[in-house]
Amino acid sequence: MTPVSLKLRHFLVRSAIGLWILQLGWLAWHFAPEVRELPGQLRSAGPGPAHESQGFFDSWLAALAQVIPPSATYILVDCYETGNYAKIRYDLYPRRQIRLDPKATPTLLFEEIKQYGATYIVVGGCQLSPSWQFLLQPQLGLFHPLLATGLGQVYQADPVRLTAGFYD
């Protein structure tokens, strides 16, 4: 190895070390909020939620678990963008989740209820179309509202009353 290439190598290695130390500073800054949160978490009685905002959501899920029996199938009407379906599915398991987009037609809702024997409809935090809002009206008697507090509403459905064969 020539002295020039040796010098170049040393220069590159030193530069890399210098940049890496700067990067370590960024990394410490990045994880600082989580580090600050740890002592409080350690002092608390047991493992808790990762984010404070989950408290409201978790209590809603706990209420859902009280209402929907473990062997039931429910239809979750929520848009994918909220990112809630995975948490709801995880927390409510072994209840079976069938996900439906709020843009879906009411016909599809009836088909899904019939096909999977779903007995509950959980409406998440998405804005519903007027047709959905109409269908879910308690006066109509199609779906029975169970839980109106929290993130969304829960309705009970009766698949036996739906005789299938729906056409738009």
Next chain:
Amino acid sequence: MIDSFVLFLRLSAGLGTILLVGYALVVLLLPRDSTFTSLERLAFAFGLGCLGLSLWMLLLGWLQVPLALLSIAAPWLLLVLPALWLAGRRGWLPAEVATARRLTQTVLTLGRGAGFSRSEQVLLLLLTLALVFAALRAGLYPFWAWDELATWGLKAKAFYLARGIDLSRLDAHNYYPNLVPLLLTYLYLWVGGINEPLGKLLFPLCGAGTLILFYCFLRRLDLERSMALAITLFLFLNGATFLTHFFIAYADLMLTWYHLAAAGLLYLWSKDAAPPGSAAIITCCCGGMAWSKYEGWPLVLILVLAAVLTLLWLRPPRFGSKIGRVLLMGMGGWFISLPWRQFVHFHGWEVGLDHVGGFYSHQLVQGAGLVLKALIWIPYFGLLWPAIILSLILSGRALLKTPVLFLALLVAGNLAAVVLAFAIVPTSAAEFPLYVRATVDRLLLHVAPSCALALSLPLAPPPTSK
């Protein structure tokens, strides 16, 4: 307080049995004259234990035998007891105990008893602090990351509640391999319930195992202790991706572990520096890759291809038989993952439709740009990838004349494969950048430690002339 202590003891017993099963496999697979160090044998024990136990659970699940501690762990006694006896006879067991004690002592005293210099002590302190942070971050919080809830943790919950491999009430990429969900199930059985924080402690352990393995490989590549420690820290604390995977229950870190073990040993093997018995460990790790994640099997193929091309190019003595052995190792890995393939086939699950569509050339171009950006994006891997590529460039002619070529092919092959994976994924034009952003850091993570072995090239002392 007492309850927490008892839970921690039960978890330790669960993690301990994984190591014990793995150690039994290591002892039985390695020949008597194997020159692996105690630390290496202990590091391999983790991965092999995870592989053995989870495959056994798959078999039990398939046979409809309820998953319980007795049915899972007890049969392994037939293997563990003779293995311990054999390890005792070979003098390995006392060496392993001494190494574990020395390692603990070194960490607790920051290397004072082991003659660490001041700079080595700083490196060890940083490593330890980051590991403690990861362990606390894992062990104090329930699942919160997306795939914990959507895939791996959900399946673990399903398996635990059903005491079997029952995916009838969920649809969450059911064809994905189940190494991680089954390991979480196993730990849940030990702690007596679905305890997400305790289950997640598997991952800091896996991460620590990865770092130990990486350090051991660097030492085998002639790096001094201080340099090996520094590069290990450089790998660990570069960007947030690697550290984050130490405290989330994703399958990616397990795949990373198996890839590092297989690639590191293959690199040593291509340099004729692998200890006897390496082929068996490589085979198991290839199986572990395919059983960790859907992406595992393509990674095995790239690994085998890189080794075969290196042998074809360098033409060492008996290169034909060496190629045959590499192919056998890959096939062995395929054979180990065969039970899961058969299980998927048996249930008629469609495989990979959400990841493999046609070939979309515009995605190839766009994906290549996004991958290049990810390589230099500080929050992902910091300076790691530029340093890896620079190290390969600095190796000069050795790149084409020595087994360094294997590392170069590994880096190039895996980066090309990541770009190709983005070219065949069926997504809309609007979703494509989001899809890349959600996956590219993990795809790079799988191979990052293996490729980071290239960092040893400019830092290893030059070979002494005979």
